[in-house]
Amino acid sequence: MIEWLKKVSLFDNLNDDQLEHILRIANRRTFQTGTILFQEKDYGNTFYVVLTGTIKLFTRSNSGEEKILSLVNAGESFGELSLLDGRPRSASAQTLETTTVLELSSQTFMELLQTHFDITRGILAELCRRLRQTNEHVNDLTFLDGRTRVLKNLITLANQNGKRDGQIITVHMALNFDELAQMAGVTKIVLTDVIREFESRGVLQFGIGEYKINLLKLRG
Structure with a gap:
């Protein structure tokens, strides 16, 4: 399992002992194709790391039209925002194929951030990357x-x-x-x-x- 975690960009700077700590506080779960992990506006208490498979993050308009925001693949993570700011989920998450994830609860996740600065820094870098990606997407819709x-x-x-x-x-x-x-x-x-x-x-x-x-x- 450590070899899987080493593929996660969020944990790039962690050593084997730190990765073992993450494994001890995480739950491994496998979901079938089409499973909804959470809905937009739900209150979140879980952070996810994808080990295998693909998950789409999407929103729906008032008319029910779906808009895919991004795909989350093996080695990537999602669900941090609701844990960090305490607000409802900004999007829904659904598996596109059989997917295995590690789940970290809100309490253990926040304790992890307090005790491991490398993880905190990695999450900040990931959030910045997503913000840039969102800005680029808006620019594409406007000009391309x-x-x-x-x-x-x-x-x-x-x-x-x-x-x-x-x-x-x-x-x-x-x-x-x-x-x-x-x-x-x-x-x-x-x-x-x-x-x-x-x-x-x-x-x-x-x-x-x-x-x-x-x-x-x-x-x-």
Whole structure:
């Protein structure tokens, strides 16, 4: 289990003894595809570290329309904000595939922050990264057209989750097309048109649960 924790960016600066301490106060749980871990506006008392799988963080409008804010993959964490500021959850969380997480309760999490500055510093860095990501997303929605947003979103997912073999990047994709469109901030029709265009040019190749990006074709 320590080897799993070493992959978590939040715990980069911790030694084996400190990681063992985290394991002693955490609960390991596995959730099936489609499980809601918490809803937007719930009061949070748990912080999560993803060991395997993928979780989407999303909100819903008053009309019920869903907007995906981000994907959380193995080695990443979520749920800190509600524990730190005491306010309701700012988004809902749902598994996109079978997912295993470590859960830390509010009390043990706060004790952890008080006794391990390395973890506190890591969380501050992570929150700053998410704020920058949010600012970039708002900028994209304001200034980029739908076609560019789709392509940028696919490349971002490839950078985060892809495996490169020569000039081909293969990306495991837990999102369906509706969710991919929501994440890019476009309609499904726009998404489909863009994918067809790049497939015809040999840039993209979609398969079952994955897609491939040809870097040579992309640069061309």
